[in-house]
Amino acid sequence: MSFDLNQRHQQILWATIRQYISTAEPVGSKTLVDGYNLNISPATIRSGFATLEKAGFLYQPHTSAGRIPSDSGYRVYVDRAIQPSPDIGRQVAGALADKLDWDGWSIEAIMRGAVEVLATLSGYITMITLPQNRRLSVKHIQLVRADERKIMAIVVWDSYETQSLIVQLPPDLPTLAEELFDRELQMLSNFLNSKLRGRSLLEVSKLDWSELIGAESHPDNWQCQQYISLMSNSLVDLSRQAKPIHSSQIMIWGISEVLGQPEFSQLQQVKNLLHLLESEQDKLWELIFNPQIHALDRLEAQLDPQQSKIEIRIGAENPLKPMQICTLISTNYHQDSVPVGSVGLLGPKRMLYEDSIALVKSAAKYISTAISQE
Incomplete structure (x- = not known):
């Protein structure tokens, strides 16, 4: 996008997105004046709204309403304004260590325990693919x-x-x-x-x-x-x-909680999303665990085994239409530097990005460490 956000536009956009994430209500200029220390007048905020709407970062659901972030607005916010929460990362690592027993459980039981922990901590739909072509021991x-x-x-x-x-x-x-x-x-x-x-x-x-x-x-x-x-x-x-393990199965948890969010009020949208999650997991698996990025991902993992590329698909960036009301955050986990599976969170576009990125990164790091040592 060619529009160049100046500092004032960034302030208005960041505050609008944070307010909308918190309330799911269109955001007006008075709300930003009262709730955020922007040191600018309501008239200046309204002018900023108009500029940001013209640039495609905000929109009005109807004429008398406040503004709502667009997919492009969320994208620039994610790319420029957020840092993963280290406290959340430590929390999920501790919760996984407390709940999971790598010595006595099967791989399937481990992944099912991990997906439940992440869904509970995030409040979003959590997806973990089973390991692919994993070394049998x-x-x-x-x-x-x-x-x-x-x-x-x-x-x-x-x-x-x-x-x-x-x-x-x-x-x-x-x-x-x-x-x-x-x-x-x-x-x-x-x-x-x-x-x-x-x-x-x-x-x-x-x-x-x-x-x-x-x-x-x-x-x-x-x-x-x-x-x-x-x-x-x-x-x-x-x-x-012995045949190496290869499965397109995805462990999924947390559907009922996230469907209570206002973004999922349209019945047909919910039906389409549920059909994808329940009956078309092969399509979903290809999106979450993309073999085409394995070569680069493996090189990154060899350089730093604790890191893996985080993919964030917001709204229309998701190629599967039922997911275009959502954001998908995912990353690979590894066995001995080789990507063998993925961890993903699927939720409303107004998700808590700082927390969600930290959750996904920490879970993938924990699983990578455990599955490589196991």
Whole structure:
């Protein structure tokens, strides 16, 4: 936009937007004189209103009303006038740390807990996409006897999905008594869990088995050694068969609260938005988690793992028509510098931008840290 805001126009526009965010009522000159220390007369404010309306930053819903910010008005306000609230950022980080348990929960449960926390703190619709192409790591491994010549390897991934395979013992390996066989397999299971929990199963090929083979408490270690190469190769094969997680599912929370806002008083607009949120999540997912920006986002994350680009789409900047009565604030979260999902807030255009940006940034930072360490 070519219009150049001078200091007075900025004062009037910022005050008008803040007042409208607070009340959802059109703003008049007397309101700004009484409520804001602008040190200018009502006539000057009215002149400023006219200039800002002509420039497209404000508009009148009807002739006798005050002014309301346009999408362009919100855009220049967001770009020039606000700073994310550090207090809100710390609040959401603390709330997430108190509520979420990364040690005992599945990924889906973690994300559902996070989306509820954000919706409660923000009062807006909160959306978190499940991780995409996330590295699978080991939650638990169990080796059990299937019969006297077969071993079943069961791997529980950190997604709480399981995979298994049957390993046929070669003919030259002697058959063991059931009790000894079970003890050998349990010892191998314990060793594998102690070394691989939280790590890629492919790392089984890099393990130092001397700790197990040389254990004095294991007098029959020569039997255990017979299985190491066989099980190691089999587990590597199993890991390569594991499909990385890819899901377009979005965790959504907070719809009922935000629909009470006056912006959502038109029934058809509400129906269209609900249909998008409930039945067209594939379109929504592509908007929130945009693969086209991953290369740049990944570079930024490598330079500073705690930062990610914040995207703010106001009104008509949203390509999906049902969302054009809203603002969407979103950013990616990462696993080891790689963007694997997104956090988003969807609310009325008069949302509290300082708080909402801080909420999204802090939640993405927390999830990135946790999912990379997990």
